[in-house]
Amino acid sequence: xxxxxxxxxxxxxxxxxxxxxxxxxxxxxxxxxxxxxxxxxxxxxxxxxxxxxxxxxxxxxxxxxxxxxxxxxxxxxxxxxxxxxxxxxxxxxxxxxxxxxxxxxxxxxxxxxxxxxxxxxxxxxxxxxxxxxxxxxxxxxxxxxxxxxxxxxxxxxxxxxxxxxxxxxxxxxxxxxxxxxxxxxxxxxxxxxxxxxxxxxxxxxxxxxxxxxxxxxxxxxxxxxxxxxxxxxxxxxxxxxxxxxxxxxxxxx
Numbered sequence: 001x002x003x004x005x006x007x008x009x010x011x012x013x014x015x016x017x018x019x020x021x022x023x024x025x026x027x028x029x030x031x032x033x034x035x036x037x038x039x040x041x042x043x044x045x046x047x048x049x050x051x052x053x054x055x056x057x058x059x060x061x062x063x064x065x066x067x068x069x070x071x072x073x074x075x076x077x078x079x080x081x082x083x084x085x086x087x088x089x090x091x092x093x094x095x096x097x098x099x100x101x102x103x104x105x106x107x108x109x110x111x112x113x114x115x116x117x118x119x120x121x122x123x124x125x126x127x128x129x130x131x132x133x134x135x136x137x138x139x140x141x142x143x144x145x146x147x148x149x150x151x152x153x154x155x156x157x158x159x160x161x162x163x164x165x166x167x168x169x170x171x172x173x174x175x176x177x178x179x180x181x182x183x184x185x186x187x188x189x190x191x192x193x194x195x196x197x198x199x200x201x202x203x204x205x206x207x208x209x210x211x212x213x214x215x216x217x218x219x220x221x222x223x224x225x226x227x228x229x230x231x232x233x234x235x236x237x238x239x240x241x242x243x244x245x246x247x248x249x250x251x252x253x
Contacts, residue, residue: 002024002025002026002027002028002061002062002158002159002187003024003025003048003059003060003061003159003187003189004023004024004025004059004060004063005021005022005023005024005044005047005048005057005058005059006022006057006058006059006060007020007021007022007056007057007058008020008021008022008044008047008054008056008057008058008059009021009054009055009056009057010043010047010052010054010055011055016211017040017043017211018040018043018044018047018054018211018212019210019211019212020057020212021040021044021057021208021211021212021213022057022213023206023213023216025159025187025189026187026204027187028185028186028187029187029188029203029204030181030182030188030190030201030202030203030204031187031188031189031190031202031203031204031205031206032190032191032192032198032201032202032204032205032206032219033045033189033190033191033192033205033206033208034191034192034195034198034205034206034207034208035207035208035209035231036209036231036232036233038210039208039209039210039211040208040210040211040212041163041191041208042083042163042191044208045080045161045163045189045191046080047059048078048161048189049074049078049080049161050066050069050071050074050075050078051080053067061074061077061078061159072103075102075103075155076103076104076155076156076157077157077158077159078157078158078159078160078161079100079152079153079155079157079159079160079161080152080161080162080163081145081148081149081152081160081161081162081163081165082163083163083164083165083167083191089136090135090136090137091135091136092132092133092134092135092136093123093128093131093132093133093134093135093136093139093147093150094119094123094132094133096136096147096148096150096151097119097122097123097128097132097147097150097151097154098115098119098154099151099154100118100119100122100150100151100152100153100154100155101115101118101119101154101155103155104118104155104156118154118156119154121153122150122151122152122153122154123150125150125153125180125184126146126147126149126150126153126180127146127176127180128143128146128147128150131143131147140173141168141169141170141173142169142170142172142173142176142177145165145166145169145173145177146177146180148165149162149165149177149180149181153184157186158186158187159186159187159188159189160181160184160186160187160188160189161188161189161190162181162188162189162190162191163191164191164192164193165177165181165190166178166192166193166194166197167193174194174197175197178197178200178201179201181201182201182202190202195223195228195232195249196248196249198219199219199223199246199247199248199249200219200246200248202219203218204216204217204218204219205217205218205219205222205223207222207227207231209231214227214231215227215231219246219247220240220245220246220247223238223247223249224238225237225238228249234251235251235252236249236250236251236252237249237250237252238250
């Protein structure tokens with residue numbers, strides 16, 4: 001197995017943010033994380049990335065407790081693209097992507113051919129080879145997101161965690177980015193707002209509300225009109241294409 005969460009509880013002061021969260025992200029799958037604002041999605045992703053520690057419960061990577069693994073070792077394996085990832089310096093794209101190699105290098109090690117290969121492969125996978133020498137501030141929103149993903153891929157991770165990476169992108173770049181992530185040979189856990197994108201691209205879905213999981217399964221198992229009404233407070237009709245089993249949501253007035 002890849003990432004396993006067991007009865008996670010996380011609090012800020014007396015407020016419980018996550019309460020009894022349990023799930024497994026299977027190797028190679030794209031797992032979508034859905035839920036209204038405040039449901040605990042970002043907090044869960046930060047725990048999975050090893051940036052926070054749960055108050056109780058545990059997270060395992062291939063059955064090894066993440067709490068017993070060093071931060072650098074986690075960073076060599078798990079890459080996290082945050083929702084508001086920024087790069088303030090006006091670096092070239094290739095220099096931004098090179099930052100992803102830091103977990104694999106010691107303070108005194110030089111740049112290696114392995115580092116070069118990892119950066120070039122990351123640029124190619126993210127479709128940013130042609131932008132490698134462009135300056136950061138010249139990039140569009142979609143290109144910046146792709147560059148952040150390339151930096152994450154330069155870490156040579158086995159797991160990729162993304163927090164709402166399509167936010168503030170136009171529809172063309174949203175679809176392009178989702179296709180990119182779904183085509184990666186990695187285990188990916190991605191928080192999303194767009195329910196149709198989740199149904200279209202994810203292998204399985206987890207739906208959260210008030211810090212807990214209320215539904216989990218394949219898109220056709222999870223996406224029901226009752227769930228959309230109860231969790232997201234929307235009236236919708238769900239249709240399934242005769243060409244594939246992916247549900248499509250039609251929102252009603």
